[in-house]
Amino acid sequence: MEELKQIVTNFQENEVSAYGNLPEKTQRFISISVLTTLGTLKEIPAEVEQALKEKISPEEIAEAIIQCTPYIGYSKVMEALEEAETEMIRQGVKLPLSSRNTTTDESRIEKGLAAQYTIFGKENIERNRETAPPELRHIQDYLSGYCFGDFYTRSGLDLQTRELLTFCTLCTLGGCEPQLKAHIGGNLQVGNDRQTLISAVTWCLPNIGFPRTLNAIACINEIAK
Numbered sequence: 001m002e003e004l005k006q007i008v009t010n011f012q013e014n015e016v017s018a019y020g021n022l023p024e025k026t027q028r029f030i031s032i033s034v035l036t037t038l039g040t041l042k043e044i045p046a047e048v049e050q051a052l053k054e055k056i057s058p059e060e061i062a063e064a065i066i067q068c069t070p071y072i073g074y075s076k077v078m079e080a081l082e083e084a085e086t087e088m089i090r091q092g093v094k095l096p097l098s099s100r101n102t103t104t105d106e107s108r109i110e111k112g113l114a115a116q117y118t119i120f121g122k123e124n125i126e127r128n129r130e131t132a133p134p135e136l137r138h139i140q141d142y143l144s145g146y147c148f149g150d151f152y153t154r155s156g157l158d159l160q161t162r163e164l165l166t167f168c169t170l171c172t173l174g175g176c177e178p179q180l181k182a183h184i185g186g187n188l189q190v191g192n193d194r195q196t197l198i199s200a201v202t203w204c205l206p207n208i209g210f211p212r213t214l215n216a217i218a219c220i221n222e223i224a225k
Helices: 002-014 024-038 041-053 058-066 074-090 108-120 122-131 134-152 159-173 177-190 194-208 210-223
Strands: none
Touching: 002 194, 024 041, 024 058, 024 074, 024 159, 024 194, 041 058, 041 074, 058 074, 108 122, 108 134, 108 159, 108 177, 122 134, 134 159, 159 177, 159 194, 159 210, 177 194, 177 210, 194 210
16 A cells, blocks of 8 residues: 555656646646545545645635535535534634625525636526526526525635535536536636646646546547647
8 A cells, every 4th residue: 555655646746746737736726626526535634724825715615625515515525514613623623614605595696607708708608598498497596595605705814715626526526527518618707727627627637537537528529739
């Protein structure tokens, strides 16, 4: 086991870390999101400890985990949050953390739509909503109110960072190429260029493996020509 750990550590620290244009803070957010998506809970405390040492706030750490919720489901995120909060307490952080919610029951769909318009373009979102068959219109409302209204509007991380973390979450999941392509376009729209996306998926590589990495790069090449 120690030999394998050394191989991977050398790869991460001497090769992967030397590539790309990501700030260390962004790298840490991505690592937290990837571990949450994979459900590798044993790795989360060490990542949280390192993030706190790098002066990343507990609220930002929590938001990197919470942002995964619409894509991987509630249970995995809650388990990751429990691990993160246990480590925060060990590091002297006082809980509970302050709320980052910015919406009400009345405003969540409206604010979610605004986020969707910014990421994907108003015409595209309105077309999707207008052309949805009657039995699927509730899904469009759920996307606007829940996925984007309840999560993308939260404070603690900006929209550009949240969209990059969504890209990394989808890369990690695999098998989500239609959604991945849509969010590659969304990332480009909010200012995460091709090099940033390549850097992000490269940072994911030691944890997600080559097949998912190469599939993600193929999607980037198709959308970010």
